[in-house]
Amino acid sequence: MIEQDKQGTTAAEAAAALPKAYEPQAVEAKWYRFWEEGGYFKPRPNLSRKPFVISMPPPNVTGVLHLGHVVTATTEDIMVRYHRMQGDETLWIPGSDHAGIATQTVVERTLAKEGTDRHQLGREAFVERIWQWVHEYKDRIQNQHRRIGASCDWSRERFTLDEGLSKAVREVFVRLYDEGLLYRGERIINWCPFCMSALSDLEVNHIDTPGKLTYVRYPLKPLPGQSEGETEYISVATTRPETILGDTGVAVNPHDPRYANIIGRHAILPMVGREIxxxxxxxxxxxxxxxxxxxxxxxxxxxxxxGQRHQLPQIQVIGFDAKMTDQAGPYAGQDRYEARKNLIADLEKLGLIIKSEDYVVPLGICDRSNTPIEPLISKQWFVKMTPLATPALAAVKYGQLKIVPERFNKTYTEWLENIHDWCISRQLWWGHRIPVWYCDTCGSMTVSREDATACSHCGSEQIHQDEDVLDTWFSSALWPFSTLGWPEVTPDVLRYYPNSVMETGYDIIFFWVSRMVMTGIHFLGTVPFSTVYLHGLVRDAKGEKMSKSKNNVVDPLIIMDKYGTDALRFTLTTSSTPGNDSKLVEERIIGNRNFANKIWNASRFVLMTTAEFDGGVPAIDELTPQTLADRWLLHRFELLTKSVTRLIEEFQFGEAGRQINEFFWSDYCDWYVEIAKVQMQGDEAAQRSTVGILRAVLDQSMRLLHPFMPFVTEEVWQHLYRTSVPDPEQWPASALIIASWPQYNEAFIDEEAEQQFSLVQQVITRIRDARNQMNVEPSRRISAIMVVGEGLTMFEAQTPLIEFLARTEKPQLHTTLEQKPEQAMSLLAESVEVYLPLAGLLDIGKELERLDKEILQSAQELERLQSKLSNENFVARAKPDVVEKEREKLAAQEERSSKLKARHDELAQIK
Known part of the structure; x- marks a missing residue:
């Protein structure tokens, strides 16, 4: 019966040697190294099934990962581990983004501390300096992903400036140019005066900022024959008075009756005198x-x-340095905000300011420098978006692309329906340099996939390359296929494109997701992924957005060091629903750390209790339940398997995790493991059946939980097979990470067992609650009289469980009872009546006296709190959180008083 490994150590001895406590730090690095070195992250060919492919949204190489990255990595890892266990050929491609403006900004700050700048270094040396930064932080980000447990194929790691990806960028640029979808022209763009570069929409944060709405009068040009003393005015309201100096028109709605008679007239621009x-x-x-x-x-x-529609002139009065230009007249050279202040003062002197009122301005701020951006007309490179957006819209409309949750279809659609041409050039030195060369001889442009050495028009070698680089999002828009080797027709492109899922935050659905869809359809003829899954933001415990300025940023590495990676992963997953923000509450992390400990403790008990039994870990389908509890547990597990599988397929990861937690903690640990202690006292057949179920359900539970909590589950699973089946050749798989996913078995569905055992649970729970209410010592057994009606036979078989779990003497079972026992507490569990005689367990008289004292004390405290809260001075002057705490105390005291009175009334009736 006792198995022995090749070194002579028995399974029982191996089980007894298990550590008493679960230590994440001793487990996580060990198993990640085991998985990675064992090649478990690489796709395992399976031509009978469609591959499952995810391309990791590439984090910027500008620092450490934050909680948003942990959510992304965890969510994707859940999907990848699930599909790997399903037997799918699974590929998760990791990578990072060169993050043009962000990376250049942080390196320039470093240079400034050293007393130098990029211009002193020169372009080549500056770029080399950035590469040094990138190598350091790219490795750091990779190792942080390992800490999270990301099971991606590191052999396929990509960087947006890799040679292959750079080749894809040039290919797309040249093709779009040749197709007439890419052009150079003067249009209005977001300009950062600090970074001295154009910005993408994603690099501009719109922050509601207190400002002023200023009403200004513009004199109207007199009509022919109109006397000078009859000056007319038209009034406008503006949040940016300094731009008045660049006005070239005044616009009204053509259907506004107030201005119907002045359309076509001219106004005189204040301070400038220009007719507009x-x-x-x-x-x-x-x-x-x-x-x-x-x-x-x-x-x-x-x-x-x-202005384009009405052919209005374009006058620049604010320069690229955010200072007023010569066109601003007397305000030239002034900072834009200084000019605003001075101009308003001058207009007031002329009596042209009507009023100024408070107004919230959605101020555009550069994401990197926190500098207010300036909309300016600039000669830049643009992509025509409407031809690309049309098929991307159709992809969602006709079901080729599914967005989860579906409500973001509207966000996606509205963005594409109102899309503008995309400014793709940046005035930076770090990034993909624009592959365009200008001829100094004939003035023509050469657009080329390869570095040009001569003008393609006149053959002159006097050419120079465009100084600008491409927007970071231009290269990341190609991510689903550039990472597979495109534009070459590689085996990876043929096998793994399109990807299966794109998982990212809902905040970049239009900026990034829509651009990936557009380029994927345009260059490969199909959507780059079939599903877009959008997660929400992680906020602090109060629901506020995390930011350094609020000092509420949580470092995930600190959390993982303190509580373990599994606890953080499980908390982030089970605290959220698709597309919704979630709060990170430390108590939840502690609770999930405790869940990991619960898994360990229950597993250790099972391994030690069953170690002397041979037979290994049986396949769950081979089990033959012997008892009602056996039937109930297998029924519950099959329902769980079906539900969790469905929920994962529907991207309801949080609910799937919550259901696994509830089953394992409650059904398996709190009920069946305790029941097993009784059943293990039976004959050998009962023992073997219980051992088989304990092992098999533990095995299968670890499989269900593995995508969510990979480290503790792998550790338990390895110990389960090592102690139960010492010979690895007999194991079903070498690691849990590739063990097969549990399959639903309808043969174990047993509604009768569910109903009957649920009734037994209710009886036990009612008795336990009554014991707690009466403060009966845990070790003391009490009498129990039960009226069970037609359930006599079933309850007779379950009396050992009731005795053990409810700490009773052998229950007295009756089909009916003519007279209710005296001095007994009565309980009801559905149709079952339970009576607990109180004689010898409780002195009712003394208990009533004690309750009278507590009720009096509670009434006095209630009176004190009510008096305090009815004091208007206290409520008005105290801090809101202090008042709220007093109200919470009052509510708690009211609840306590109610419970004391109810207990008193119940005992009084018994007496």
């Missing part, structure tokens, strides 16, 4: 301000479009 036309345009919101708006085509995106 009054035009009608549908873009004007008649309800904003006065209904008339100033038009500054050079400094506002909407005004730029209005």
């Amino acid at each position: 036309p009054i035009i009608g345009d549908e873009a004007v919101d008649a309800s904003f301000g006065t209904g008339a708006v100033k038009v500054t085509p050079f400094h506002d995106p909407v005004d730029f479009e209005i």
Whole structure:
């Protein structure tokens, strides 16, 4: 019966040697190294099934990973581990992004501390300096992903500046140019005066900022024959008075009756004296301000479009350095905000300021420098987006692309329906340099996949390359296929494109996801992935967004060191639902650390209790349940398997994790493991059946839980097979990471067992609650009289469980009972009546006296709290959190008083 390994150590001895406590730090690095070195992360060919492929959203090489990265990695790892266990050929491609402006900014800050800058270094030396930074932080990010447990194929790791990916970038640039979808022109862009570069929309944060809405009068040009004393005005409202100097028009809505008679006239621009036309345009919101708006085509995106429609001049009064230009007249050279202050003062002197009111301005801020951006017209490279957006819209409309949760279809659709041409050039030195060469001889452009050595038009060798680099998002838009070797027709492209899922945060659905969809369809003819899964943001315990300024940023590495990686992963997963933000509450992390300990302790008990029994770990389908508890547990496990599998397929990872937790903690540990202690006292057949179920359900539970908590489950699973089946050749798989996923077996579905055992559970729970209520010592057994009706036979078989779990004497079972026992507490579990005689266990008289004292004390405390909260001075002057705490105390005391009175009434009736 006792198995022995090749070194002469018995399974029982091996089980007894298990550590008493679960130590994540001793386990996590060991198993990750085992998985990686064993090649478990590489795809295992299976041509009978469609491969499952994910390309990791590449984190920027600008520092350490944050909680958002942990959510991404955990969610993707759950999917990857699940599909790997399903037998799918699974590929998870890791990588990182060169993050043009972000990386250049942090390195420039480092140089500034050293007393130098990129211009002193020169472009080549500066780029080399950035590469040094990248090598350091790319390795750091990779190792942090290992800490998280990301089971990606590191042999396929990609970087957006890799040679192969750079080749893909040039290929796309040249093709788009040849197709007429990429052009160089002057359009309005987001400009950062600090970074001195154009920015993408994603690199601009719009922050609601207190500001002013200033109402200014513009004199109208007199009509022919109109006397000078009859000056008319048109009033406009603006949040940026300094741009008045660049106005080239005033616009009103053509359907606004207030201004119907002045469209076509001219206004005189204050401080400048320039005549500007009054035009009608549908873009004007008649309800904003006065209904008339100033038009500054050079400094506002909407005004730029209005100016294009009405052929208005474009006058630049704010320079790329955020200072006023010569076109600003007397304000030239002033900072834009200084000019604002001075201009308002001058307009007030002229009596042209009507009023100024508080107004919240959605101020555009550079994501990297925190500098207010300036909308400016600049000559840049643009991609025409409408031709690319149309098929991307159709992909969602006709079901080729599924977005989870579905409500983000609207966000995706609205973005693409209102899309503008994309500015892709950046005035940086770090990134993919634009593959365009300008001829100094004939002035023509050469657009080339390879570095040009001569002008393609006149043959002159006097050429120079465009100084700018491409927007980071240009290269990341190609991520699902550039990482597979495209534009070469590689085996990876043929096998793994399109990907299966793109998982990312909902905040970049239009910036990144839509661009991947557009380029994938355009260059490979199909959507780059069939599903987009969007997770929410992780907020602090109060629900506030984490930021350094609030000092509420949580370092995931510290959390993992303190509580273990599995605890953090499981907390982030089970605290969220698709597309919704979640709060990171430390108590939940502690609870899931305790869950890992519960898994370990239960597993250690099972391994030690069953170690002397041979037979290994049986396949769950081979089990033959002997008892009601056996039937119930297998029934519950099969329901769990079916539900969890469905939930994972539906991307409901949080609910799947919660259900596994509930089953293992409650059904398996709190009930069946305790029941097993009784059943192991039976004959050998009962013992073997119990051992088989304990082992098999532990095995299968670890499989279900593995995608969520990979480290503790692998550790338990390895010990389970090592102690039960010492010979590894007899194991079903060499590691849990590739063990087969549990399959639903309808043969174990047993509704009768569910109903009957649920009734037994209720009886035990009611008795336990009554014991606690009466403060009966845990070791003391009490009498129990039960009226079970037609369930007599079933309850007779379950009396050993009731005795053990509820700490009773052997229950007295009756089908009916003519007279209720005196001085007994009555309980009801569905149709079953339970009576607990109190004689000898409780002095009811003394207990009533004690309760009277507690009720009096509670009433006095209630009176004190009510008096305090009815004091208007206290409520008005105390801090809100102090008042709220007093209210919470009052509510708790009211609940306590109610329970004491209920207990008193119940005992009084018994007496």
